[in-house]
Amino acid sequence: MSHRTAPEHTHPDDVPVETALAALADPVRLSIVRELSTSEEWSRSCGTFDVPVGKAALSHHFAVLRAAGLVEQRDIGAKRVNRLRREEFEHRFPGLLALVLREE
Amino acid sequence: MSHRTAPEHTHPDDVPVETALAALADPVRLSIVRELSTSEEWSRSCGTFDVPVGKAALSHHFAVLRAAGLVEQRDIGAKRVNRLRREEFEHRFPGLLALVLREE
DNA sequence: CCAAGTGTTCGATCTACTTCGTACACTCAT
DNA sequence: ATGAGTGTACGAAGTAGATCGAACACTTGG
Numbered sequence: 001m002s003h004r005t006a007p008e009h010t011h012p013d014d015v016p017v018e019t020a021l022a023a024l025a026d027p028v029r030l031s032i033v034r035e036l037s038t039s040e041e042w043s044r045s046c047g048t049f050d051v052p053v054g055k056a057a058l059s060h061h062f063a064v065l066r067a068a069g070l071v072e073q074r075d076i077g078a079k080r081v082n083r084l085r086r087e088e089f090e091h092r093f094p095g096l097l098a099l100v101l102r103e104e
Numbered sequence: 105m106s107h108r109t110a111p112e113h114t115h116p117d118d119v120p121v122e123t124a125l126a127a128l129a130d131p132v133r134l135s136i137v138r139e140l141s142t143s144e145e146w147s148r149s150c151g152t153f154d155v156p157v158g159k160a161a162l163s164h165h166f167a168v169l170r171a172a173g174l175v176e177q178r179d180i181g182a183k184r185v186n187r188l189r190r191e192e193f194e195h196r197f198p199g200l201l202a203l204v205l206r207e208e
Numbered sequence: 209c210c211a212a213g214t215g216t217t218c219g220a221t222c223t224a225c226t227t228c229g230t231a232c233a234c235t236c237a238t
Numbered sequence: 239a240t241g242a243g244t245g246t247a248c249g250a251a252g253t254a255g256a257t258c259g260a261a262c263a264c265t266t267g268g
Contacts, residue, residue: 017128017134017203017204017207018129018130018131018134021125021126021128021129021204022125022126022129024121024125025122025125025126025129026122027122030121030122093203094199094203095198095199095200095202095203096199096200096203098199099121099197099198099199099200100121100125103121
């Protein structure tokens, strides 16, 4: 990796609706969120998601997801592992996550 | 106007989540939906919305809102009047409309 | 019939986003 | 140490979306 610093997170409470909607309106990010929803917390590193983009784009998408309060990340060794911020996001945007997870 | 044809509508049931989210993730369209939510049905023609864009862009946004199953339009004389598809949209995307309307 | 009002369509422009390649930084296993 | 694995930063390129001006089509009121 290239992070001497921990990733910057935004709490869902500080996220505008527009930002949340825009974050979820992308097929790659939606795919990540869905995969994440069926995985155990902190079990998936960024590289383990089945999305058709390169590393750079993937890294960008995770930044967007963090900024939207959807994903939390921790560094474990060389890997950056993820967790879906279910409760926090649900508290800020009730039903939204359920809405996008219900499909497919 | 310039419609010998009635506007094409898409039922919310036929709308992908992504499309709905993308439609609501724009400030102008969000503004339109919110204004519409506090207006009586069929009471507002397209030109009566307080948004900072020209006619052409406005027309485009209404097309997007129709395609997202958010708005229904009818021609009355020279005007095209609108209605928010509350129930239908709510049935397809439970809670989503409430989410964006609750704010502001 | 004409002029004004209303909304669409077309093309061009402008901006934002997505993506990629490369270079870099860090960790771990050997 | 050294190399392989992992993710970020940066610049460039491509793409999609938003906006505008102008031309057009239709309706209505005079």
